[in-house]
Amino acid sequence: MEIRLIRNPDPQQLDELGVRDWPIWEKEVSTFPWTYDATETCYILEGRVTVTPEGGEPVTIEAGDLVTFPAGMSCVWEIHAPIRKHYNFS
Numbered sequence: 001m002e003i004r005l006i007r008n009p010d011p012q013q014l015d016e017l018g019v020r021d022w023p024i025w026e027k028e029v030s031t032f033p034w035t036y037d038a039t040e041t042c043y044i045l046e047g048r049v050t051v052t053p054e055g056g057e058p059v060t061i062e063a064g065d066l067v068t069f070p071a072g073m074s075c076v077w078e079i080h081a082p083i084r085k086h087y088n089f090s
Contacts, residue, residue, distance in 0.1 A: 003051060003059045004068040009043075014066070019043045022086040027079055035074040038089040042067050047083035052076045 006013075014020070024045070044065045052058040054074040061067050069075075 001053055001056065001070045001073040003053065003056075003070075003073075005059060005061065006066040008064045009066040014043065017041070017088075019066075019086050019088075022088045024084060025087050026082065026084045027077075028082050029079050031076065031078045033074070033076050036069050036071055039071045040069045040087055040089050042069075042085045042087040045084045045086065047079065047081045047085075049080060049083055050078045052078070 022043075025042075044061055044063050044067065046063050048060065048062040050058050050060045051069075052075055056075075
């Protein structure tokens with residue numbers, strides 16, 4: 001299970017995905033476990049977080065990143081600066 005990360009994606013790619021129409025999720029500085037029931041793609045608007053998949057390497061994600069988390073992945077989120085993101089489950 002691998003986190004796919006695109007730093008500063010092309011604005012056209014964001015438009016094609018319809019990112020601006022996705023809901024927004026916000027969370028304060030915190031650490032918590034999470035398991036993805038479905039694939040999630042998100043675009044980080046603000047903040048910085050390190051996500052460590054179970055048995056995998058930590059990935060640091062920050063404002064301007066487009067990220068996809070695979071269905072079935074268990075991980076730990078460590079939010080370093082409050083997160084604000086658009087998200088979409090598929």
